[in-house]
Amino acid sequence: xxKDITIGQFFPGNSIIHRLDPRMKLVLTFIYIIAxxxxxxxxxxxxxxxxxxxxxxxxxxxxKLIAKSIKPVFIIVLITSVLQIVYNNKGxxxxxxxxxxxxxxxxxxxxxxxxxxxxxVVASSLxxxxxxxxxxxxxxxxxxxxxxxxxxNVHSIAMMMTIALRFIPTLIDEVDKIMSAQKSRxxxxxxxxxxxxxxxxxxxxxxxxxxxxxxxxELAFAMECRCYKGGEGRTRLKEMKLAxxxxxxxxxxxxxxxxxxxxxxxxxxxxQYSNILDSFLRFVL
Amino acid sequence: MENIVEFQNxxxxxxxxxxxxxxxxxxxxxxxxxxxxxxxxxxxxxGSGKSTLAKLSNSILIPTEGKxxxxxxxxxxxxxxxxxRKTVGVVFQNPDNQIVASIxxxxxxxxxxxxxxxxEEIRRRVDDALKAVDMxxxxxxxxxxxxxxxxxxxxxxxxxxxRPECIxxxxxxxxxxxxxRKEVMDTIFRLNREYNITVVYITHFMDEAALADRVxxxxxxxxxxxxxxxxxxxxxxxxxxxxxxxxxxxxxAKELRRENINIPEDILTxxxxxxxxxxxxxxx
Numbered sequence: 001x002x003k004d005i006t007i008g009q010f011f012p013g014n015s016i017i018h019r020l021d022p023r024m025k026l027v028l029t030f031i032y033i034i035a036x037x038x039x040x041x042x043x044x045x046x047x048x049x050x051x052x053x054x055x056x057x058x059x060x061x062x063x064k065l066i067a068k069s070i071k072p073v074f075i076i077v078l079i080t081s082v083l084q085i086v087y088n089n090k091g092x093x094x095x096x097x098x099x100x101x102x103x104x105x106x107x108x109x110x111x112x113x114x115x116x117x118x119x120x121v122v123a124s125s126l127x128x129x130x131x132x133x134x135x136x137x138x139x140x141x142x143x144x145x146x147x148x149x150x151x152x153n154v155h156s157i158a159m160m161m162t163i164a165l166r167f168i169p170t171l172i173d174e175v176d177k178i179m180s181a182q183k184s185r186x187x188x189x190x191x192x193x194x195x196x197x198x199x200x201x202x203x204x205x206x207x208x209x210x211x212x213x214x215x216x217x218e219l220a221f222a223m224e225c226r227c228y229k230g231g232e233g234r235t236r237l238k239e240m241k242l243a244x245x246x247x248x249x250x251x252x253x254x255x256x257x258x259x260x261x262x263x264x265x266x267x268x269x270x271x272q273y274s275n276i277l278d279s280f281l282r283f284v285l
Numbered sequence: 286m287e288n289i290v291e292f293q294n295x296x297x298x299x300x301x302x303x304x305x306x307x308x309x310x311x312x313x314x315x316x317x318x319x320x321x322x323x324x325x326x327x328x329x330x331x332g333s334g335k336s337t338l339a340k341l342s343n344s345i346l347i348p349t350e351g352k353x354x355x356x357x358x359x360x361x362x363x364x365x366x367x368x369x370r371k372t373v374g375v376v377f378q379n380p381d382n383q384i385v386a387s388i389x390x391x392x393x394x395x396x397x398x399x400x401x402x403x404x405e406e407i408r409r410r411v412d413d414a415l416k417a418v419d420m421x422x423x424x425x426x427x428x429x430x431x432x433x434x435x436x437x438x439x440x441x442x443x444x445x446x447x448r449p450e451c452i453x454x455x456x457x458x459x460x461x462x463x464x465x466r467k468e469v470m471d472t473i474f475r476l477n478r479e480y481n482i483t484v485v486y487i488t489h490f491m492d493e494a495a496l497a498d499r500v501x502x503x504x505x506x507x508x509x510x511x512x513x514x515x516x517x518x519x520x521x522x523x524x525x526x527x528x529x530x531x532x533x534x535x536x537x538a539k540e541l542r543r544e545n546i547n548i549p550e551d552i553l554t555x556x557x558x559x560x561x562x563x564x565x566x567x568x569x
Contacts (some may be wrong), residue, residue: 010387010388010427012388012425012426012427132386132387132388132391133386133387133388134386134387134388134391162385162386162387163385165387166384166385166386166387166428166429169427169429170381170429173429215379215381215382218377218379218382218383219382219383219385221340221345221375221377222375222377222382222383222385222440223385223395224345224370225343225345225370225374225375225444226370226374226385226395226396226399226443226444226447227367227370227371227396227399227400227447228395228399229367229399233401234398234399234401235397235398235401235402235403235404235407236394236398236404236407237390237391237394237397237398237404237407237408237411238391239404
């Protein structure tokens with residue numbers, strides 16, 4: 001179960017998405033996430049979804065992995081959708097169960113929220129799936145390098161992120177091992193209520209923390225042995241250069257943004273659809 | 286030949302927390318010279334001070350007393366630590382705790398990147414280092430998915446990419462299975478023979494120590510024996526007293542001699558053992 005965590009994982013490949021400049025990927029993902037929250041109608045949402053599907057296909061990342069990335073937010077999506085359906089009473093009522101009104105407006109908002117959350121998760125997982133952690137943190141370091149003026153050590157933060165991402169799989173393995181060790185000594189990690197289970201995890205996390213500190217200590221030695229002395233004077237194995245494909249990607253996402261802005265002005269929002277549907281239904285009935 | 290690393294009558298004590306009792310000396314008056322091109326094994330029990338020796342070799346730790354000189358540079362001089370670490374690299378026991386980046390080639394590039402080398406030079410060094418440890422085809426793999434022996438070889442490549450003249454290996458095989466252990470030891474000997482890198486490896490496997498040019502035995506923070514493997518392993522009763530053993534083939538040869546089988550006394554390695562048994566069979 002714990003091995004299912006795919007956060008921050010990287011799947012090496014040679015697709016066009018893999019080869020995009022990581023700085024551009026970072027910026028594009030950011031624009032995409034903002035854009036997806038600005039979509040107010042089906043045309044805009046459709047465009048953004050189409051863009052995402054195309055990117056996924058181009059990246060050659062298996063759909064199974066994409067599905068895996070959505071799994072952890074499934075509960076959140078479910079809860080928000082249910083809440084929207086129950087509490088949003090706009091539009092016409094389709095079903096009435098006592099005090100519960102299911103309305104068209106509620107369903108519209110539920111669908112939009114679901115699509116937004118899923119697209120957000122898929123877009124950001126696609127970023128880490130196709131970018132090696134080192135390149136990703138390098139990109140962050142470069143994009144945020146102006147912060148040096150206000151005395152923020154961007155390099156250290158980026159290095160910490162590299163190491164954190166590097167150690168995620170190692171620590172997951174370790175949690176697995178410690179859990180097995182504690183289970184073999186009779187620890188019950190799987191039954192009881194939340195509080196009992198939380199308490200049962202203490203003997204898992206104590207050794208994990210202690211080991212992490214000794215790991216950090218050893219890693220620091222190893223880094224010193226390899227002449228690490230901070231960001232100054234470091235060079236890089238991989239260069240970052242904006243190529244034609246980066247500008248094309250930027251153009252594509254800006255075009256999508258254009259569609260959103262235009263359609264938001266020209267096409268009526270879903271709440272208004274429901275009004276139209278409303279009058280249509282009334283006309284029929 | 287000149288000494289590349291010289292421990293001059295050094296002592297070292299780990300600093301204790303306040304109020305605690307003073308810790309015993311981890312290294313107590315050790316003098317040891319490592320000649321350029323040598324392949325030295327350091328043997329010793331847990332807590333004999335052998336691992337501390339590796340950390341003292343490139344100014345990760347500074348001796349409490351005495352001096353460590355690396356090609357004439359004093360490790361106590363902080364301004365020189367950068368040059369010292371370029372000359373003497375250290376590979377530690379746990380490969381997981383030495384690998385900084387998630388992708389093999391990016392990790393190997395970490396050292397050269399720190400040295401501020403130009404991009405083409407980094408590329409060349411990374412490729413050369415990965416070929417030297419026979420991991421070139423894994424360069425774009427994720428390090429956490431490799432086997433223990435492969436990970437340790439990546440860690441070695443990370444040090445080789447800095448082109449050091451001498452490498453200290455601190456129990457590089459202790460956490461590996463027999464297959465990984467053999468991979469790593471083969472790599473270490475190849476580096477010594479083909480790349481002419483001075484090698485010092487700390488181990489508690491007698492069979493590994495028997496393959497070195499020179500064996501140094503440490504006990505209780507002091508050097509007990511120092512010499513060619515054949516000379517050192519002659520002292521089997523002394524070794525047994527400090528909880529060490531002789532290589533398994535030496536033990537087997539000794540037992541066979543006791544059964545009046547005419548086998549030479551100074552056998553240490555499997556190779557030698559096979560040869561003499563074959564010779565014996567040929568005579569019959």
